[in-house]
Amino acid sequence: ILGPMILAAPTTGFDPTPESWIASLQKAGYAAGNAPLTPEADDATVSSYVAAAKAAGIILAEVGAWSNPIDPDPVKASEAIDKCQKHLDLAERLGARSCVNITGSRNPVTWDAPHPDNFTRETFDLIVESTRRIVDAVKPMRTFYTLETMPWIFPSSPDESPDLLKAIDRPEVAVHLDPVNMINSPHRAYHNREFIRDCFAKLGPLIKSCHDKDLILHEKLTVHIDEC
Numbered sequence: 001i002l003g004p005m006i007l008a009a010p011t012t013g014f015d016p017t018p019e020s021w022i023a024s025l026q027k028a029g030y031a032a033g034n035a036p037l038t039p040e041a042d043d044a045t046v047s048s049y050v051a052a053a054k055a056a057g058i059i060l061a062e063v064g065a066w067s068n069p070i071d072p073d074p075v076k077a078s079e080a081i082d083k084c085q086k087h088l089d090l091a092e093r094l095g096a097r098s099c100v101n102i103t104g105s106r107n108p109v110t111w112d113a114p115h116p117d118n119f120t121r122e123t124f125d126l127i128v129e130s131t132r133r134i135v136d137a138v139k140p141m142r143t144f145y146t147l148e149t150m151p152w153i154f155p156s157s158p159d160e161s162p163d164l165l166k167a168i169d170r171p172e173v174a175v176h177l178d179p180v181n182m183i184n185s186p187h188r189a190y191h192n193r194e195f196i197r198d199c200f201a202k203l204g205p206l207i208k209s210c211h212d213k214d215l216i217l218h219e220k221l222t223v224h225i226d227e228c
Helices: 018-028 043-056 074-094 121-138 160-168 186-190 192-206
Strands: 062-064 098-101 144-148 173-177 207-210 215-217 225-227
Touching (some): 018 043, 043 074, 074 121, 098 173, 121 160, 144 207, 160 192
Parallel strands (some): 062 098
């Protein structure tokens, strides 16, 4: 049985102080918030935000490390891995619930786009190697490096996530569930409740964070689905 859902979202328009950030979350009605800091923040600044969140009962939900650790350009891939390591370290310093990223893409132009090589065994192995490099450099104890489910790269289904995590073989790596990213057919769209329940049944404690959004199924051929 699931408990109450605690919602978080990025907020804007606040001054760069813990008090202003907390006020922006409370005004919007959120009991959690995405980390408003960058990895360059010093320990005193991190501590002030952690203390303010604790005093207000605000959960630090996630640190985004959006980048492409398996970019076909080795220089760009190395830069992305370095970015993920720094953001995972920030999540650890904050005690955030997760540091989230996608596994990447072999698309040489767009970091999160489809590519014919995305579902090859070689790409699977690249994901395993790059993810290990990220978590082994930080060795987090208080947070998780979470891999977001995506439509066109591993993991793209609730059946692929356990296999990928088993191959990575690092307890610090977990699932970031985004059900809408996996709804890629009218049948799954119309039966989304059953699909979401299936995700939780198969992934359960592997899930450390989620994205919550909706979708629109358009009446056009072929199938066209937009997130919203």
